[in-house]
Amino acid sequence: MKQPDSVKDMGKKPGEPLAQINQLEQIPLPPPFDKLEDEPQFAKLSDEAREKYVVLDDTIAVNIEKPKTKEDEDALVQGFLSGLEKLFSVEDNWTFLQPFEMSMEHCAKCQSCSDSCPIYEESGQNELYRPIYRSEILRRIYFKYIKKASPALHGDIDLNWETVARLIELSYRCNLCRRCAQTCPIGADNGLLSREIRKIASMEMGIVPREIHDDGSVLQLEVGSSTGMTPMIVKDNIEFIDEDTAERTGVPIETPFDVQGADILLIHNAGEIMAWPENPGAFATLFEAAGLSWTLSSDVVGYDGINYGVWYDDVQFARVAVRHAQVAKKLGVKKIVLGECGHAHKALTVIADKVLTGDLNIPRESAIVTMRDIVRSGVLKLDKSRNDFPVTLHDPCNMVRLMGIVSPQREVIDAVVPEGRFREMAPHGVENYCCGGGSGFAIMSGHNFQDWRHRMTGRRKFRQILDSFQDESMDPQHYKYVCAPCSNCKGQIRDIINYYDAFEKAGIYYGGLVELIVNAMEDVQPGFIDWEWH
Amino acid sequence: MMTTLAYVVAYLGIVFFVIACIARFLMWAKMPMHVRWELYPVAHEGGGKAEYGGSYLEESEWWSKKRQVSLWGELKVMLPEIFFLVALREHNKKLWTRSFPFHFGIYLVGAATALMLFAGLIVGYGPDSIGNPVAQLMGWVLPVLAGAGLVLGILGAVGLVLRRLARELSDYTAPADLFNLIFFIVAFGVALVTFVVFDRDFSMVGSFVTNLVTFNLAPINDGTAGLMLVLSVVLLAVLVAYIPTTHMSHFIGKYFAYHSIRWQDDPNLPGGKQEKIIQELLSRPVTWSAPHIGADGKKSWLDVTLEDQKK
Helix, strand or coil: CECCCCHHHHHCCCCCCCCECCHHHCCCCCCCCCCHHHCCCCCCCCHHHHHHECCCCCCCCCCCECCCCHHHHHHHHHHHHHHHHHCCCHHHHCCCHHHHHHHHHHCCCCCCCHHHCHHHHHCCCCHHHCHHHHHHHHHHHHHHHHCCCCHHHHCCCCCCHHHHHHHHHHHCCCCCCCHHHHHCCCCCCHHHHHHHHHHHHHHHCCCCCCCCHHHHHHHHHHHCCCCCCCHHHHHHHHHHHHHHHHHHHCCCCCCCECCCCCCEEEECCHHHHHHCCHHHHHHHHHHHHHCCCEEECCCCCCCCCCCCHHHHCHHHHHHHHHHHHHHHHHHCCCEEEECCCHHHHHHHHHHHHHCCCHHHCCCEEEHHHHHHHHHHHCCCCECHHHHCCCEEECCCCCCCCCCCCCHHHHHHHHHHCCCCCEECCCCCHHHCCCCCCHHHHHHCCCCCHHHHHHHHHCHHHHHHHHHHCCCCCCCCCCCEEEECCCHHHHHHHHHHHHHCCHHHHHCEEEECCHHHHHHHECCCCCCCCCCCCC | CHHHHHHHHHHHHHHHHHHHHHHHHHHHHCCCCCCCCCCCCCCCECCCHHHHCCCHHHCCCHHHCCCCECHHHHHHHHHHHHHHCHHHHHHCHHHHHHHHHHHHHHHHHHHHHHHHHHHHHHHHHCCHHHHHHHHHHHHHHHHHHHHHHHHHHHHHHHHHHHHHCCHHHHCCCCHHHHHHHHHHHHHHHHHHHHHHHHCCCCHHHHHHHHHHHCCCCCCCCCCHHHHHHHHHHHHHHHHHHHHHHCHHHHHHHHHHHHHHHHCCCCCCCCCCCHHHHHHHHHCCECCCCCCCCCCCCCCEHHHHHHHHHHC
16 A cells, blocks of 8 residues: 655655555455455556646546646645635635634644544555545645744645645545544544635636536536436426336326425435436325425426535535525425435535525425424325335435434334334444545546545445345345435445445345335335336 | 742733633634534434434424523533543543543643632631631642642653654644643643652742732742742743643634534524624625636625626
8 A cells, every 4th residue: 555654745756646555455345245356446547647637646536737837836836825815714714714713723633533534444544545634734834835834833844736736636535524523522623624625726726526516516507407407307307207106106196396385395406306216206206195285496406406515615505505595485485395415405404504594594404304204294104014125224424414314214214114124334323424425426437536436435335334234145136225315325325336236246225215115105006116226 | 039030920921821812712702603514413402312413403394493402411511521531532542541631630730720829819818717727728638639730741741742753643743742742741840849849738839829819929938949939930830821822722712613613503593683694794705716706806705696697
């Protein structure tokens, strides 16, 4: 395993990777995936990519081209310093000033957070991925080059374009799950510092991974969804989903669109409509069966709950949040209910709480809570035996550690899964591990980034999933269900199951929470969950 | 002359410490409202939710219900955290075995100092019928409290220095980090030697403190003992003044880290008092330079937020 000797290496060894993982040295997974030599080969980064872009480790997320002139090099450094200074300004960064400054000033560098980071652990404790490695570089740059303090006080670091470019790349080796912050005895948040580095890159330097900016928030604001779906297409797709769902359930449904004065505006992650149509279909079936007054919106942005700004850019975040609120205001709904998407939950419910005011301050609620209430109300006739298979639950960080929604999903599972079939992951709840797709990783796939993600960020979650099913037969015909009530998490879990071929080899399947409810509804034909790989 | 210097430095140290702590506290307290960035479990969540990390967001239509906030829930977490460094024990046992004695030693020395000041006031201003028994009691209590505090503080600081030099911490250790710990070792060490060799019943330092609180700058002792007392007082006073100027002021920052960030979950309810503050913040100018922001230094957060809708 190659790893940096010191934080000072960041600006040294030009063009060389600072860290490389030997997959045969990683911690083996639980059975039946316990032979390292049988694991898929980690795709190598191409020579062309190494030649063209700044190199940090085994992969590239951001695509920062190597500067061609001294002026370009200086522009990178100056842009970064300028952005860093703005992070300390009330005007430019009131949004995060206090948490940011707290973490910059008070980290004792005690390494209490290191073991909490699944990336650092699964890398074999590679120094580059230590949670404070990147934040220590940021601190030293700040104190030495902006505050002009003596390196004797806060440590030394050389600043050149490579330091800056690598640091930005390194900010995209963190899932922003904030497990590290949870363990900090002082309250420093090294996860937040990753996000603030991303902010400097995006908001000052215009450097962002294409998937989350151009193909993400920009596309969403322009056409309505990062999936590229326009209002017309989304209505067509939902119509198709209604037909398909009705065929599967035997219960006719028609998803309401743009119902003025409905109680609830339901906002899905539009990825569900494209990749997992059974999820919006199940929501429609459930809400209709419960007799709720609800609607979807066909207004631009109103049908896609994603808000990628939470990972990298406060202005892009605010733009999307305001659009969501405007759509709800236009419809005159009583509340917005967020579908199974963790970051959309946190974005609109918690972070936008300090952005939306006046008639845009429309109450927001989690669909998990709505589902719990429906199940609790007794309006549904439920047959638990239809879910007679092993079930484990993934806790999306954004909903659980960052919002405290822990119990409703468990109450739903209790109501729809037979006793003894549900098992918790270890650890779970607010101490859960990220799926590995957090902070945009689930949708990032340039170069060999997906392979890096599977081997590094998603490996701990896959380990947890396998551990949770160790008391079950791993026969592929013995189906096991990973319930992941979050679209990005679901995408990541799909990808990692696919990477290890875990459906074919061990019968491990995945899906949302609402599908489990509909699968147990007596008024619905049996077999809503069809155990077909997709 | 030497004792006068000790009195002056002690006054200056205390005054500087108080002013610096207040300034530090105000710096954090005056920072603008930030977006919510809480982390669960939030200790004040009522209704049994704090135990498993739940929040009021688990309730349907939470905005229309009275929140259950438990001060006792906060105290249950805060007090063990302050006195026993529970989070460090849970997540970094190796460091805790050094850090806990260090911090607890400081607490004991701090408690001894507070008692000395309190006793000094009674002895200095109260009747002898109360002052004498108090002085006698202090002669028993203070050596135990301060002695244990100084020993624990020195052992902890030595342990922390060694730990900071270990492979996984050394690269993240600045010379100032080591200096701070060594400063504690020296200041506490000199105080310990003074106590053990010259002032086992704390009568000399007790008199000094009584004089200090009664503003009677009388000489205490001319010999080596007096010199050691002066040296101890000067070192401790400078240390006390130095602490709030460094990241060791985390004892102030930590309050805000928990109450203003980690546990700050107050919702912005429609029509509530937060809305005005948010509107003022949204009217602040933005200077971020990336083209997609569309800022010019005059446009506000609200302007740039609505910018894309003009296209």
